[in-house]
Amino acid sequence: MTESKLSIVDLTKRYAAGLDPAVDRLNMEVEEGHLVALLGPSGCGKTTTLRMVAGLMDPTAGSIVVDGKEITHTPVNKRGMGMVFQSYALFPHMNVEQNVAFGLQMRQTSKSEQKRRVAGALDMVQLGHLSKRQVKELSGGQQQRIALARALVVEPTLLLLDEPLSNLDAKLRETMRTEIRSIQQRTRATTLFVTHDQDEALDMADRIAVMNGGLIEQFGSPTDVYERPRTRFVANFIGQANFLNARVLSESGSAARGETHYRVSIDGLGQFGAVGAPGLTGSAHELVIRPHRLRVSLQPAGTETIAGVIERVNYTGDALSVAVKAGDRVLQAQMPTSSGDLPRTGDAAYLSWNEQDAYLLPTPVKEP
Ligand code: ATP
Structure with missing residues (x-):
């Protein structure tokens, strides 16, 4: 060295x-x-x-x-x-x-x-x-x-x-x-x-x-x-992040960079894919997803999506951020802008992500 x-x-x-x-x-x-x-x-x-x-x-x-x-x-x-x-x-x-x-x-x-x-x-x-x-x-x-x-x-x-x-x-x-x-x-x-x-x-x-x-x-x-x-502090301090509590169900193979693919369950929202350090088992971990890594579709789009309702739309010309309410959670996402119609408050929205963009923090969530 x-x-x-x-x-x-x-x-x-x-x-x-x-x-x-x-x-x-x-x-x-x-x-x-x-x-x-x-x-x-x-x-x-x-x-x-x-x-x-x-x-x-x-x-x-x-x-x-x-x-x-x-x-x-x-x-x-x-x-x-x-x-x-x-x-x-x-x-x-x-x-x-x-x-x-x-x-x-x-x-x-x-x-x-x-x-x-x-x-x-x-x-x-x-x-x-x-x-x-x-x-x-x-x-x-x-x-x-x-x-x-x-x-x-x-x-x-x-x-x-x-x-x-x-x-x-x-x-x-x-x-x-x-x-x-x-x-x-x-x-x-x-x-x-x-x-x-x-x-x-x-x-x-x-x-x-x-x-x-x-x-x-x-x-x-x-x-x-x-x-x-x-x-969580680092995720929050460097850029924006969505946090979801996810329980690790099983491993589903090895991922890039020595990481592991996992199946996780998110309360009330279903089962999803995520990645994390090897060896995470059983317990709940926070899942970090950056807003621009969430795909927003206005029509139902396959399985493993979170269905919600658009709560707020922020248009700044080159970016469109939307807040999507799903159950009692509000997730931040970004959409490409276009000169077409903007999504509106109250529209249905379906969120999904690539597995490698949903990252489980290594330390389990402290449970009461
Ligand atoms: P900033 O971004 O605001 O400059 P920083 O990260 O550089 O903050 P420091 O200036 O290193 O932080 O201060 C760290 C801590 O030490 C703070 O709680 C500050 O109040 C305290 N501190 C700094 N200088 C003194 C001093 N001369 N006497 C007592 N406490 C101090």
């Missing part, structure tokens, strides 16, 4: 005695060259984790290892990390070139080397032509890119980004996502990226650490956490 670029071992932060830990024995391995998103709701401990990795805050317990060397208590200026925070915090009295050169000056890099590397970093963010501009004469997106150039110019051991896009408007945020990702891939800078925006994480990251209450609930690729959430 290759050695990780960054290992975080049982990292814990308690801000004060008597308080719950903000980060609670967190473990994570980051591969060289990967961009890892720390994703989770407000207060789950993302920033606290990043600040401990940066050396801006002392952990209460645990360790941080970079390139096989423990740096848990190494001072921030000896860690060689590049950081970009929410507010880009450029030095307002310096021009672009001086801002980017700052870290190199601190390291007493020679003048000629500084010049070469600053030019290289500015080219990287495509702002070489603005090198003499004052910071206040730059747009938000340009300032953001300069902050990135300033972090990258020192060839950091790790690049740490804390919600760097949150001050930008929606359009620019999309553009900057692509830019940051492509710069990160070109420089192969191992990067930790804090965000609470699931689209941003899915779009940019090699791996996502979904955090909740100071812990990582799941660490995996974007498709892992989206398609195969390990917990």
Whole structure:
């Protein structure tokens, strides 16, 4: 096995005695060259984790290892990390070139080397032509890119980004996502990226650490956490999900990715196909189905459908979401839009799915 670029071992932060830990024995391995998103709701401990990795805050317990060397208590200026925070915090009295050169000056890099590397970093963010501009004469997106150039110019051991896009408007945020990702891939800078925006994480990251209450609930690729959430929290936090209580009846063969096909029974609705980890037996598990993976038919369509009534229709031009009431449950589904008649509240609807799109969460539902 290759050695990780960054290992975080049982990292814990308690801000004060008597308080719950903000980060609670967190473990994570980051591969060289990967961009890892720390994703989770407000207060789950993302920033606290990043600040401990940066050396801006002392952990209460645990360790941080970079390139096989423990740096848990190494001072921030000896860690060689590049950081970009929410507010880009450029030095307002310096021009672009001086801002980017700052870290190199601190390291007493020679003048000629500084010049070469600053030019290289500015080219990287495509702002070489603005090198003499004052910071206040730059747009938000340009300032953001300069902050990135300033972090990258020192060839950091790790690049740490804390919600760097949150001050930008929606359009620019999309553009900057692509830019940051492509710069990160070109420089192969191992990067930790804090965000609470699931689209941003899915779009940019090699791996996502979904955090909740100071812990990582799941660490995996974007498709892992989206398609195969390990917990209800993860399924809910990353995109929309329908949850149905399903009792496992029998196995019906092996599925792709080492998973198993199951027959399940959903109370009052009948028997259906689903997939899940091997070895699930007897008990009730939550079945996760993404709204866009539910097929909606307005006519009865074969067996293994859930019959219901359309309760609500939301039309946004490129998408049509419908809420379908079936018994005492309401399921969210999506339909292709067309210029024809829209389905209406009160219409009958029949829901079905491909077996591999209905995923049983691995932990059984706690029964009363
Ligand atoms: P956000 O997305 O809102 O920035 P976050 O996931 O980055 O949230 P943290 O800032 O790491 O969360 O905070 C984690 C927990 O620690 C929260 O409950 C927060 O209230 C608490 N906390 C953060 N800083 C301090 C502090 N200086 N003193 C006491 N508690 C703190």
